[in-house]
Amino acid sequence: MTEYPRAMLRRFAILEHSDLVHAITTRHGGVSQPPYATLNLSFSRPDDPAAVRENRQRVYAALEIEAARVVAAGQVHGSDVLVVREQHAGLGALGPSPIRPPADALITDRPNLFLLACFADCTPLLFWDPVRRVVGVAHAGWQGTLKGIAAATVAAMRTAFGSNPSDLRVLIGPSAGPCCYNVWPHVAAAARQALPHDDVLRQVGDQTHFDLWAANRAMLRRSGVPDAQIETSAICTICQVADFFSHRAEQGATGRFAAIIGLRG
Numbered sequence: 001m002t003e004y005p006r007a008m009l010r011r012f013a014i015l016e017h018s019d020l021v022h023a024i025t026t027r028h029g030g031v032s033q034p035p036y037a038t039l040n041l042s043f044s045r046p047d048d049p050a051a052v053r054e055n056r057q058r059v060y061a062a063l064e065i066e067a068a069r070v071v072a073a074g075q076v077h078g079s080d081v082l083v084v085r086e087q088h089a090g091l092g093a094l095g096p097s098p099i100r101p102p103a104d105a106l107i108t109d110r111p112n113l114f115l116l117a118c119f120a121d122c123t124p125l126l127f128w129d130p131v132r133r134v135v136g137v138a139h140a141g142w143q144g145t146l147k148g149i150a151a152a153t154v155a156a157m158r159t160a161f162g163s164n165p166s167d168l169r170v171l172i173g174p175s176a177g178p179c180c181y182n183v184w185p186h187v188a189a190a191a192r193q194a195l196p197h198d199d200v201l202r203q204v205g206d207q208t209h210f211d212l213w214a215a216n217r218a219m220l221r222r223s224g225v226p227d228a229q230i231e232t233s234a235i236c237t238i239c240q241v242a243d244f245f246s247h248r249a250e251q252g253a254t255g256r257f258a259a260i261i262g263l264r265g
């Protein structure tokens with residue numbers, strides 16, 4: 001993991017390559033006021049839209065990408081995957097994503113198109129196929145995770161672009177970690193049902209914690225992604241609320257950070 005000046009962006013070893021632009025943003029380096037301080041990147045929050053636009057522009061500038069080449073996911077806690085093409089360029093880059101129907105995962109083989117999704121405890125998944133030259137981003141909270149968005153994204157990369165799952169590199173980014181992510185009994189039951197053979201729940205006193213990282217890793221492995229090609233950031237947003245927005249740690253009054261990936265033109 002590399003820290004950049006002002007720690008606005010973090011990058012991860014599994015995706016470090018001259019073909020790629022990728023980053024997970026932190027909450028630092030923006031202009032939003034509390035409780036969105038400072039780098040809130042989501043237009044879905046009741047933050048000043050002008051501040052969010054300025055924050056987005058700062059991130060694009062830091063990554064040396066143009067807003068007109070960014071495409072933002074429409075996030076509804078589903079598992080639909082959208083194949084992003086040239087005609088989508090710029091959608092949701094500097095305002096709410098107008099992509100309909102909304103899709104929580106975006107994939108593309110187009111160079112110089114940058115896929116973006118926003119997070120505050122849900123798990124960012126970033127995908128890269130260095131052979132077919134395909135990238136993807138997915139928004140996997142407990143709902144998306146249990147609906148199988150990780151597997152759906154791998155399947156869509158194969159169908160749309162001929163990706164072989166054994167070639168993929170995947171980052172499981174910062175999210176609510178197994179240390180903190182206490183879930184309601186109906187969520188634990190759904191996790192047990194979706195992943196009966198995997199160790200994704202942990203009893204902590206009278207709480208049941210759901211391990212989003214292990215659940216997504218299990219689904220990726222079952223889809224054919226080699227374990228050695230999956231990196232977990234191991235950053236818990238609830239523990240590390242000083243650096244990342246956390247819906248849980250901040251009782252809902254917070255912003256969103258972003259995961260971004262694209263192939264260089």
Ligand SMILES: [Zn+2]
Pocket residue numbers: 176177178179180181236237238239240
């Ligand atoms: Zn934690």
